[in-house]
Amino acid sequence: MSVDSEKDVDELDDVADRAELRNRYDLLLQEVRVALPGVQILLAFLLTVPFSQKFDDLDTWGLRAYGVALTCSMLAVVCLLTPAMLHRLGERTARAARLKWSIRFEVLGLGFVAIALIAALWGVARYVYSNEMAWWITLPAAALVLVCWVLLPLSLRRRHRPSA
Numbered sequence: 001m002s003v004d005s006e007k008d009v010d011e012l013d014d015v016a017d018r019a020e021l022r023n024r025y026d027l028l029l030q031e032v033r034v035a036l037p038g039v040q041i042l043l044a045f046l047l048t049v050p051f052s053q054k055f056d057d058l059d060t061w062g063l064r065a066y067g068v069a070l071t072c073s074m075l076a077v078v079c080l081l082t083p084a085m086l087h088r089l090g091e092r093t094a095r096a097a098r099l100k101w102s103i104r105f106e107v108l109g110l111g112f113v114a115i116a117l118i119a120a121l122w123g124v125a126r127y128v129y130s131n132e133m134a135w136w137i138t139l140p141a142a143a144l145v146l147v148c149w150v151l152l153p154l155s156l157r158r159r160h161r162p163s164a
Helices: 018-051 053-057 060-089 095-128 131-159
Strands: none
Touching: 018 053, 018 060, 018 095, 060 095, 095 131
C-alpha cells in the first residue's frame, strides 16, 4: 500500500497523485456499479405500481409513503449516476475535485436509497398487515441500515484515524 493511499482526498494533488486519484475513482465507480442496479429495479417497480388495480385502495399515509419511496429512489439514481457523468464530462485535470464530489454524491445517493427502502417497506407492511405491525417490521430494518451504513463506518473511521 502506498503512502498516497493513506492521504485524504484534499491532500492529493491533481498532477502528482494522478495514479492514486485514478485508482480511487475506479474503486468508487465499482461501488456505484454494485448499488445502481438494485436502485434502478426499485425505481422501475415503483413507477409501475400506480397502474396496478389495488393502488387506488391506498389511504393518505400509504400514498405518502409511496411518494417518499418513489421520489427518493429517483433522487438516488440521479446521485449514483453523477460520478459517471463527472468522469465523462468533468474537467480531466480536476481529478481531486471530481473524486470529492463523486464521493459526496455516492453517499447522498445511498442515503436516498435507505429512505426509499424504509418508506417502501413501511408502506407495504402497513398495507398488508396493520399500522402497528408495520412499525414492528420497519424499525428493526431502519436500525440495521443506521448501524451498518452510518455508525459502523463512522466508528471505523474514528478508530483508524492517525493521531496528530
